[in-house]
Amino acid sequence: MGPLVPEIISSEFSFVIALIIGFGFGFALEQAGFSSTRKLVGLFYGYDFTVLKVFFTAGVTAMTGTLVLSHFGYLDLKLIYVNPTFLWSALTGGLIMGAGFIIGGFCPGTSVCAAAIGKVDGMLFVLGSLIGVLIFTEAYPLLEPLFLSGNFGNVLINESLGLSKLTFGIILVAIAVGAFMVVGFIQKLVTGQNPDYIEFGTMKMRILGALPFIILLTLVIIPDKKESIQNSIAEAKQQKKCVFKAISSDLLVYEMLQTHYKINLIDVRSPEAFKKYHLPLAINIPLDSMMGREWEDIFNQHYKKNVFYAGDDTTAKKACLLAKHIGKSTNFILTESVDEFRRLIFEPEKPEVNASKLAHDKYRFRLKSARELKALAKSLKNSNKPVKKKLKKAKGGCA
Amino acid sequence: MKTSKPYMNPYFAGIILGAVLLATIYITGRGLGASGAMKSIVLAGVETVAPEHYAETLYYKNYTASNPESPLKNWLLIEVIGVVLGTFFSGLIANRVGIAFDKGPKATNRMRIIAVILGGALFGFGSQLGRGCTSGSALSGMAVMSLGGIITMGAIFGGAYFLAYFFRKLWLR
Known part of the structure; x- marks a missing residue:
């Protein structure tokens, strides 16, 4: 049962995994065109929506996969890292990052990507990021109140909306598919030309778009592993x-x-x-x-x-x-x-x-x-304590 | 130089990226990231250049308390080394490797250099304040349905849209 680190894969070996995963991450970003700054900012001027398409597709794919794995008992969602919610620092940090995005034309991941294939602007963005991080770490005593304010803990969005994970998943997929269709029209309006690619224009793409809905709806119908075991033992x-x-x-x-x-x-x-x-x-x-x-x-x-x-x-x-x-x-x-x-x-x-x-x-x-x-x-009072396995919640986060 | 190959269909690239993220969550229980690697480089830099300052300043002290090992022994740093290799490989097979300098059609070189460093600094700063960048907070946060991740995502893209008009000279014709 996942996550495999640290129970099944040791923490040391996870560095090898990191290298392999990073390779895949970089490959996908570069293939999508994220090493090109003009392609990235196209999102904000309406001439190229690649970022939104790749980003949302990736999020929906990973989310659907996570739900499937946990449904059948292969992944323990209680142990995976959920980014904590600190309302005010998330909002201000996000807005500052937004400014950085439109001014610099990259985000950290994509700038590394651009730098790796020889883009000088990407390298300069990486340099800028290092300076920005340094300013933060040096100014931290001043920023600490903001950094720690509005702590809601590791809240899940579906819980704060009072929805089940599956319901929220279906809504998110619907938002993604809706957004893909809308941006197709916007791009046509802005550039004044028919895009070389029409959203869900082919049967193959329609099936692909319907797939996450079908998967998530199937999960709603069939009982999950815990439920089916409970049912069978109650019989x-x-x-x-x-x-x-x-x-x-x-x-x-x-x-x-x-x-x-x-x-x-x-x-x-x-x-x-x-x-x-x-x-x-x-x-x-x-x-x-x-x-x-x-x-x-x-x-x-x-x-x-x-x-x-x-x-x-x-x-x-x-x-x-x-x-x-x-x-x-x-x-x-x-x-x-x-x-x-x-x-x-x-x-x-x-x-x-x-x-x-x-x-x-x-x-x-x-x-x-x-x-x-x-x-x-x-x-035997002291030697007979139950051997309860200590579970480690995955550490994570970008910052 | 040979002409470069076209980019992949964004949806297929998205599915590959999603599969990578899913594998990351399944294997390690955590998400992807990028700005975390920059942090560990900064930390290691400060530790080397000014060890006394490093030992005395609040942020670094907190970091050492929760991560006793070297800041370079960081999962995200290794992952980003992988990103460099994977990107280079992808660029190589698509004929996109080579020294280049991208900017908007009307932007001057000087404008672009200042803007890209300033933008990087803002993003670097914001990623620390917001506990993660587009990869670690927004993308990975969405996959695990973290409220904070989705708020950060909204703020990043909302902020960029809001400011897009003022910086159009950098990017538009």
Whole structure:
């Protein structure tokens, strides 16, 4: 599951990736004509809209791709870098950049591009940018209040509009396609000649324009990975069909006392319920957070068996089914619920004097185990913290 | 010199650029960028030329606190080196490599030189204040639906449109 850095690809190797990605970035910019300053400013005088077309197409393509990957569980959107929103510095910084764009005729990326194929004006723009950055870093103490004002955090635009990601995506695609058609007309008006290229004039281009709509609408209809797993584990039929490996309280206690290090005792109730009371040595992974990446190691290992318990049978079974979807670990459910376990082990009923020997043995076993279990839990207090994977959110940003 | 090949269809170029950006997000969890590389060059420059000043001034201190390694060990700087190579390759196959100096038809050389350095300085300054330029803030921000990225994008293009009339001598006939 992406992003691949730093879990799957090391941070060091990501520098090699940077070089390859930069190569593709530069290639696309140059092929589009972004190394030509007159082509770039054409956008602002209406004679050439290449910038808008390339820019919007790239944004829509990447956005659609991101939504598809996250829908099918290949990309964790929670971990990708979202540029933070500092309202006032974004606005003033943006306006100053706009002035720089129309006066200098480049933006930083395109100036590097122009410089790389020998354009002297591009090189001068890069030089200017370095000076501008230096002025900022030197004047930073004066600018800090503005730089830090209006902090809204990492807000997503769809959230601030109260829309789902998919809905906003469809709207953005519609805006892009609409803009492409409008700029075609503007260009014709400004230059007074028919452009050599008509927007969506060919069938191929029409299909290409419709494609992101079709993809996003398809995503609306089909349930995403999380949803489809939830649906399948909630189905009563599934729960009946699946043969659960169950372990009784007595056996669990016995195994824990012998080989506690071979068992993950997992409480899938809410953190509040867990805090109130939980079995000795249990860790808490609430049912609805089981699919979080931070727990994937627990459901993917085969050194320990996972034993799930909850307040009721159905929840424990759901957790066990879910674990089967997530990974390949060996999963058991506890036959008894948490309250039954407590009664059985910690508050055992003293058998009648003339009860069977077995009943007496069981009683003694439970008394003794309860004591030992408590002592074990106490001695392992610090070594039995759940191994929660620390997730690193990607760092990013241009500034 | 052979005539250069025409530019690619903007939509196809856009799809390639979008695919590059998507790969970046999928692999690294971050977006593309350009002005960040300029920042790391400036930081490294200041550190080399005036190490004492670097160690004492607020901005550089903040940077060192959050990035203990050399400012040159920066993802975006390496990426921009890639940009130079990729651009050069593209220019080479399309016969567009060669020393040139582009300007508007009515602009004088002197006008253009002053304007391009001034424009660069404004863009460099603004990109630091706005936390990213057209690539890092506007384009990458749009792909991940960042509100800040889209505000910056609106301000960049809005600002340029607003000022276009006043600088028409630089660009128009």
